[in-house]
Amino acid sequence: MSFSICVAQCTDSLAATMDDQARIMQSIGGVSLAGHSVQGGMALPPPHGHDGTDGDGRKQDIGDILHQIMTITDQSLDEAQAKKHGLNCHRMKPALFSVLCEIKEKTGLSIRGAQEEDPPDPQLMRLDNMLLAEGVAGPEKGGGSAAAAAAAAASGGAADNSIEHSDYRAKLTQIRQIYHTELEKYEQACNEFTTHVMNLLREQSRTRPISPKEIERMVGIIHRKFSSIQMQLKQSTCEAVMILRSRFLDARRKRRNFSKQATEILNEYFYSHLSNPYPSEEAKEELAKKCSITVSQGVGSTITVSQVSNWFGNKRIRYKKNIGKFQEEANLYAAKTAVNAAHAAAAAVQNSQANSPTTPNSGFQMKDEEFQLDSAESKNTLLSNMFTGSSGSFNLPNSGDMFLSMQSLNGDSYQGAQVGANVQSQVDTLRHVISQTAGYNDALGGNTMYSPHGLNANGGWQDATTPSSVISPTEGPGSVHSDTSN
């Protein structure tokens, strides 16, 4: 309903009221808004049969006041303010006010009818729920931890403080902060605007009847408008969270190759424990640490351990499926392992000799230069020589007690008791390496360095007893232990 129609209606009612009151005027029939065309050709009702000159002045008054109201919007603010004050003081104002009250009474029903409670917007509810679930909305505590935990659980590990998750949380916190800042801004703006409108309405209530319900309704409208803005904010926040999620958590399936170093460490362990390549939980943890898989995959030990488990699971399967393919790799690592061990032992022996001046010089001398081999083949050769060569100290099929062999090499004067404990451990290490090597090399002197010794006829891994004190030959004591060790 346009304002003009309303004014016309108002004029009508005003006239009627005044008519009823009869004291003010006999009739306002025939009043036309001088100088103002009523929209839609709507004219005031015809005269009520009174055409007395007494009413002319009042008609003029009403025409005047209505004209002023109608044109007030065309004026400048100052002029309008001045005019408003004038209207407030106008002698017809009370009458106008009562007419407005009446109109209000009549239209009140329709207003109330239009004021049905909005059902909660399902989309908004969805957004709210999501923001809550993602830790953006709701209590600050552990923002996003729920989502992070969920993601961690989904990725097969328990919730932990991995780098990725902390990174995720950091970013989520940023989003959360932005969200709350914006939300606060919106709320503040909403409150300010509401206050402003309420002030206006209060002020207007001096000239027209405004019920508290109407104010309430107006506030409701404002809030709805602002909540639609809020919804946009929530929507974009949700989008940001989804992007973040996909980048950090849902991308868990994205494969990133381990570093070469890590793969090497894992392979070394695998091939040196080929008879039973099932690292214990501790071994996995240590491998994970050693591998620095953590550098790219996160610090959390749980996830990394599961990665190690994955790796060994994959490795076992793939190895078993295609042993031939892994032959070369196995040779390589076997050689490497042996060479490293020999290195360690040589160093230990030299160390012991240095520490024991009485120890006679033995024929068992290993010089570093001898181990500067640059190809697997030469390593193979070296190994073959080592184990089958003329020294005869290493009788492989039953490599026997390395320590004893060394004793015999060094002659009677070489007393085991004289050898330092470190030498003993190194010797042990070497002994195990040799037995390990022997474990997956049935014929070291033959053409093949390596055969799939650990596999049984069923395709499963033999429950071979891993040598006692399985220590990674490259690391020495304190290194990764197999679960079956000891």
Added chain:
DNA sequence: AGACATGATTGGTA
């Protein structure tokens, strides 16, 4: 672009 390698996931099993 396609083949292959490889880390991750899934469903079943002991």
Added chain:
DNA sequence: TACCAATCATGTCT
């Protein structure tokens, strides 16, 4: 619960 086997999905190589 750890493991196997199959599979997925992505990285890397040619």
